[in-house]
Amino acid sequence: MSEQQRTRETIPVRAGEELDLARLTAYLGEHVPELASGDWRVEQFAAGHSNLTYLLRDGEREAVLRRPPLGPVAPKAHDMGRESRLLAALSPLFAKAPRPYLFCEDTAVIGSPFFVMERKKGVVADRRWPVEYEQTEENARLMSEALIDTLVELHSVEWRGTGLAEIGRPDGYMQRQVAGWIERYERSKTDEIPEAALVAKKLTDGLPESPTATIVHNDLKLNNLLLDEKDPSRVTAVLDWEMATLGDPLSDLAITLSYWAEASDPEVLRQGLSPLTTRPGFYTREQLIHRYALKSGRSVEQMDFYMAFATFKIAVICQQIYFRWKQGQTQDPRFAGMGAVAAQLIKVAAKS
Template identity: 55%
Template sequence: MSEQKGAETIPVRPGEDFDRERLLRYLREHLEDVPEGSMEVRQFPSGASNLTYLIRIGGWEAVLRRPPLGPLPPKAHDMEREATLLKKLHPVYPLAPKPYLLCTDPGVLGTVFYVMERRKGVVLDGSFPAGVDGTEEVGRQISETAVKTLVRLHTIDWREAGLESFGRPEGFLERQVGGWIRRYNKAKTDDIPEVEPLTRWLTDNIPQSPPATIIHNDFKLNNMLWDPPDWSSPVAVVDWEMTTIGDPLFDLAVSLSYWVRPDDPEELRSLLPTVTERNGFISRDTFLEYYAAQSGRDLSSIHFYMTFAYFKLAVIIQQIYARWKRGQTRDPRFASFGERVRGLIRYTTELARTGRVSFS
C-alpha cells in the first residue's frame, strides 16, 4: 500500500495480528525471492474494510490483504476473487499492483489471504502530507490526472483481458439498487425514517445503462498512490475488492460522491474530509465535463447515479458501524459512524427530492 511521513504504518492493532512464524514459513515455501532474516509486520491504518499489512524481511517488502474479523456478508471481502482479478488486470492496467500469491488454506492465517507487490507512494486523505506543497496548480494537476485515470480504466477491453467472469453487465444497475437496499436492511441498527421513501425513489427511477466497462467501484483519491512532485501519473490504484463489469456512470458517480467541495453542506463535508476541498481542485461540474469529453459518454442521467452513489456510501458506513456496534471490531474510528449514516441519508434524500445535483 502506501507510505506517508510520520504515519505510514502503525503497530498491528489489538486482535488483528496473526501467527507470524506460520506466515513466514508459508512465504518461504511459496515465493522464491524471500530472503533470510526476521519478518517485521506493520499495519496500514487507512481503510475501513479489509485488513492490510506491510510485510518486511530485510530489504524485501510486500503487502498482505485479508478480510476483516467477524461474520461477513455473503460474497463480501472475497480475497480469492480480488487476487485473481489483479492477476488478469495488471498486464493491461499496470496501475493495478501485481499479486504474488494467493493462499486459500485457512490453516495458515485462519482465512483466505493474498500477498502482492509493494508500491510506495503518498496517499491523499483530508490533507496533504508533511513536506508536500498543496498549491492550486497541484490541485488542478491531481484533478486532471484522476479523471484521466478513471477514463483509462473504462476504456479497457475487458473481454480481451479475460475478465468476462468478473461481472454480469446485463441488468447491472437493477441488481445494484436492489442489492444495496438489501444490504442496508441487513445491517440496520437504528430507525432512520427517510430510508424507506429514498429506497422507493431509487427503485422507481433506474435509467438505462450505457455499454458496460470494467469499473473499480470505489475510485477515489485515497485509493490512489502518488509520487510528488510528479502529479501527472499516479504510482498505483489500490483496493480492487469491489471491481466488476458494469455501468461506467455508476463508477463515475461513486468517485464524485467523494469529491467534496468547500461550498458543500457542512454535514457532507464533515462526513468526507478530503483534500478536494482545497483551492485548485476542479469542481464536480468540471470533472463531469472532462470525463464526458474524454469518454464520449452521455451524462444526462447523472442525477440518478449521484443519488444512488451517496446511498451506497451510506450503506457501506452503516455496515461498518453495525460491525462496531456488535463488537466485531474495536477500532474507535467507527463509534461515530451511526451519526454519519444519518447525515448522509438526509443529504441523499434531499438530493432525490430536489431532482437536481449541485455540482459545486
C-alpha cells in the same frame, strides 16, 4: 524528507489484528520463491475501513497482504480469492493495478483466507495535505485531474476476450446493484432514517439504460490512489479492488464523486469523507463530471440518478461499518461516527 514522513501511512499492528508472522513467513517461503527466507517485519496500513491490509518488510524487500476484517462478514463479501484473480487478469492490461503473488485459502496460516501482492509505492492524499507537495492551487488541480483521468483510463480497458470477462455479469447490472444495496441497508440498519424508504423507491422506479459495460472499480476515491512523490499529476497505483467488476461506468464515476467533499457540504460530510478536497484549487464535482465527459466521450445526462444511487451506496457502506462497531465486532475508534455520516448521506441522496 524524513523516513517517518515517507512511511506514515503504516502504523504498528492494531491490538487484536495481529498476524502469526512465523507461520506466515514459513508459508510464503514454501510458495513464493522471491519472498523466501529473510527477517520479515509486519506493519499495518492505517487507512481503509474494510479489509485489513498489512505491509511485510525485509530490508528493501516489501510485499502487501490483504485479509478480510475480523468478525462475521456479509455473504460473498471480502472474497480474497476473487480479488486476487481479478488483479492477476487486470495488472497486465492496467499497470496501476498491483500484481498478486499468491492467494491462500488455508485458514490455518493466519486465521482467514488472504492474498499477497507486490508493494506499489507512492503518496496517499487522504485527510491532510501530503507533505511531499507544496500547498498550491495548481497541485490541488493536478490531484483532481489525476483521479478523474485514471477513472477514464480504467474504463477504457478492453476486457472482452481476457480473464476479466469472468469477473462479472454486466447485463442487468444496475438492477442488481439497486436491489442489493437496498437489501444490505435493511440488514445493517440500527436506527430509523425516514428518507431511506424514499431513496429506495426513487432508485427502484428510476433506473436508466446503462452505457456499454466497462471494468468498474466501485471504490475509486482519492485516497485509493498512490501518487508520484515528485509529481501529483502521475498515478503510480490504484488500490482496494475488492468491489471491482464489470458494470456501468457512470455508476463508477458517481461513486468517485460521492466520496468527493466540497466546501459547501454539511460539516458531517466534509469531516466524515475528507476535508482535503474542500481546499482551494480542488475541482468541484461538476468540474469532475465535465472532465470525465470530455475525456471519455460518454453522455452524463443521467448523473442525477447515478449520484442518488452512489450516495446511498456509500451511506450503506458507512452503515455496515457502524453496525460492526456497534455490535462490538471491531474496536476501531474511527468507526464510532459512521452512523451519523450514513444518516446524512441518505438525506443527501433523497434530495438528489
